[in-house]
Amino acid sequence: MLIRSFVFWTAWAVSGLAWAGVTLENTRVIYPGNARQVDLVASNPTREASLIQVWIDDGDPSLSPDNAQAPFTITPPLARVMPGTSQTLRIIFTGADLPSNQESLFWLNLLDTPPKPKVSEGTNYLQFAMRSRIKLFFRPPNLPDTPFNAAANIAWKLEPSEEGLKLVASNGSAYFVSLVNVRAMRGDQTLAELSPSHVPPFGSMAFSAYKSEGVLADSTSVKCQFVDDYGAFRDLEIPLTRP
16 A cells, blocks of 8 residues: 655745655566565656655654665665656565564655746745655565465454444465455445555454445445555455454
């Protein structure tokens, strides 16, 4: 899943707005544990050059590139991407005591800073840098089963809590399973729409409803989409276990 945010750069009274548009080739990175390196392409389809900064963190988006913790190097960490060109980013695992029986999750960041806009002297403008974050999965070799089966075998159940019933997904596999467009169903009727999230290996995740059209307790199945290794959405419908 791709997360994008604007980073406030410079502001006066607004008479214009400028931002850059460098994009990543993929919405996620799979790093095989036995790979020497993995390449990722950043492309600039705009008419202006952009300065990009890239780094990897272990899940804390508030950390600066200098303070981010992750057992990877990425080169070049800074690059100027000319209009209509691309830049190959080389990711190398530097070694760490990561679990060998399941995936580990990290985040790759790209900060895209546009050039100063061409405005007349004394003209005020507002400028932003755009930060993108995508998931990087470190996948040890020889994990059992497949990511597709991991998603298909997610177990859904209703569990009581202090706030009432909640919808919980359990993952018995070694893979992270990213789920989007999650809906609690009764037949063909959508009873609730739930926020997207990922379910960790050998773990569970409670999904919260942001839109309800019925009573969650009446649900009989969950329809959702999981994000595969290529960033494509694949449909699933799984029966719901009742408490």
